[in-house]
Amino acid sequence: MEHITTDICIIGAGPVGLFAVFEAGLLKMRCHLIDVLPQVGGQLSEIYPHKPIYDIPGYPDVTAQQLVDNLMLQIAPFHPTFSLGERVENLQRNEDGSYNIITNDGTVVHCQVVVIAGGLGCFEPRKPEIDRLTDFEGKGVAYMVKNPEHFRDKKVVLAGGGDSALDWAVFLSNVAERVTLVHRGDTFRGAPDSAEKVFDLAREGKIDLILKSNVVALTGDDRLREITLLDRDQQVSHIEADHLIPLFGLSPKLGPIADWGLNIDRSAIAVNTVDYSTNIERIYAIGDINTYLGKLKLILCGFHESALMAQSAFKYVFPEQKLSFKYTTVYGVSAF
Amino acid sequence: MINLTIIDRDGGSRSVEIPEGINLSLMEVLKASEYDILATCGGMALCATCHVQVIEGPEEYFTATDTELDVLDTLPYAPPASRLACQIRITEDMDGMVFKLVGEE
Numbered sequence: 001m002e003h004i005t006t007d008i009c010i011i012g013a014g015p016v017g018l019f020a021v022f023e024a025g026l027l028k029m030r031c032h033l034i035d036v037l038p039q040v041g042g043q044l045s046e047i048y049p050h051k052p053i054y055d056i057p058g059y060p061d062v063t064a065q066q067l068v069d070n071l072m073l074q075i076a077p078f079h080p081t082f083s084l085g086e087r088v089e090n091l092q093r094n095e096d097g098s099y100n101i102i103t104n105d106g107t108v109v110h111c112q113v114v115v116i117a118g119g120l121g122c123f124e125p126r127k128p129e130i131d132r133l134t135d136f137e138g139k140g141v142a143y144m145v146k147n148p149e150h151f152r153d154k155k156v157v158l159a160g161g162g163d164s165a166l167d168w169a170v171f172l173s174n175v176a177e178r179v180t181l182v183h184r185g186d187t188f189r190g191a192p193d194s195a196e197k198v199f200d201l202a203r204e205g206k207i208d209l210i211l212k213s214n215v216v217a218l219t220g221d222d223r224l225r226e227i228t229l230l231d232r233d234q235q236v237s238h239i240e241a242d243h244l245i246p247l248f249g250l251s252p253k254l255g256p257i258a259d260w261g262l263n264i265d266r267s268a269i270a271v272n273t274v275d276y277s278t279n280i281e282r283i284y285a286i287g288d289i290n291t292y293l294g295k296l297k298l299i300l301c302g303f304h305e306s307a308l309m310a311q312s313a314f315k316y317v318f319p320e321q322k323l324s325f326k327y328t329t330v331y332g333v334s335a336f
Numbered sequence: 337m338i339n340l341t342i343i344d345r346d347g348g349s350r351s352v353e354i355p356e357g358i359n360l361s362l363m364e365v366l367k368a369s370e371y372d373i374l375a376t377c378g379g380m381a382l383c384a385t386c387h388v389q390v391i392e393g394p395e396e397y398f399t400a401t402d403t404e405l406d407v408l409d410t411l412p413y414a415p416p417a418s419r420l421a422c423q424i425r426i427t428e429d430m431d432g433m434v435f436k437l438v439g440e441e
């Protein structure tokens with residue numbers, strides 16, 4: 001179990017969370033960021049890394065990933081630390097007002113201020129409607145391939161028609177005893193190369209390709225044993241399986257943050273626009289995850305919110321000090 | 337005015353009136369009408385969180401474009417006549433159309 005002590009714990013490493021590190025850093029506050037995704041960048045890196053963005057001041061256009069890369073360069077002098085691939089689970093308030101944030105991996109972050117910059121929430125695997133799917137999570141059902149060796153010499157069923165499903169079907173065909181790819185359509189719109197490879201492997205008998213079908217039910221005892229399929233003609237069939245990996249992309253969910261007693265309005269956190277504080281002292285919400293009268297879900301609005309949040313958070317991190325506002329053009333960027 | 341009927345996820349339906357000549361997508365109209373529609377990617381046909389099904393309307397609206405099919409194909413469930421609302425521009429010939437929300441809340 002990892003214990004981290006910092007000034008501000010930022011939940012969400014998207015563009016707004018990253019820029020909050022810069023604004024906090026200017027005021028000598030240290031930051032630790034937690035994100036459920038394995039890389040920084042949030043929606044920008046996960047959903048549209050190659051798309052151009054046109055409304056970032058000073059950039060006539062910049063791709064989403066370039067913006068994330070530049071933000072990482074901009075905050076490097078402040079040496080932020082990261083827990084990536086971890087989901088925030090619990091929040092504990094200490095007697096002195098500070099907080100402990102605990103992740104699903106058991107990482108504990110002790111901080112004076114919590115900043116929620118979670119965008120639309122955690123990106124969680126999109127779960128299809130399959131009877132008893134959740135009963136077998138961890139007992140044969142997984143939504144990602146963390147370690148391919150886990151599937152060696154096993155009967156693996158992949159479900160999905162996107163790039164992930166195609167890529168893992170090809171990769172696991174050399175690892176698993178048997179790979180079956182189930183897709184509700186009869187064509188694949190992933191990378192043409194990958195689709196061609198899958199069809200080739202199917203012709204060679206190295207992958208079982210089941211098209212125009214859906215996985216509808218799972219059966220087993222202490223772990224997954226069999227999968228029920230339904231095809232377009234409503235014919236039912238069964239296949240033996242040790243593992244099912246549904247790969248249907250990611251969907252944003254607010255997650256455990258919804259249970260922290262924050263004022264929530266239509267899946268967003270209500271804030272005071274003076275400083276983007278929430279109804280709970282020392283907890284702020286910035287970027288797409290907050291809501292207020294006139295809210296615009298723009299990256300540049302999130303940047304503005306970061307600056308005001310940092311000015312307000314200063315009083316909790318340095319209660320003995322008086323904050324004096326300084327322009328970076330006058331004082332530069334003074335790192336720790 | 338252009339009148340659309342939107343069937344919500346719970347089966348209830350209501351009408352949405354849209355002034356003619358506005359340059360909006362169906363996704364933008366649904367958001368403005370306070371439907372719970374995520375539209376995570378902001379209208380770039382990348383996330384499928386504005387997934388709708390065409391129930392009634394001119395034939396050409398029942399077929400998704402290639403851009404939409406790229407995304408719809410990655411979903412666990414996409415009924416016939418599935419479309420991404422962000423890729424449907426509001427035009428006068430849509431008067432009387434019926435859509436059903438399919439995407440996640």
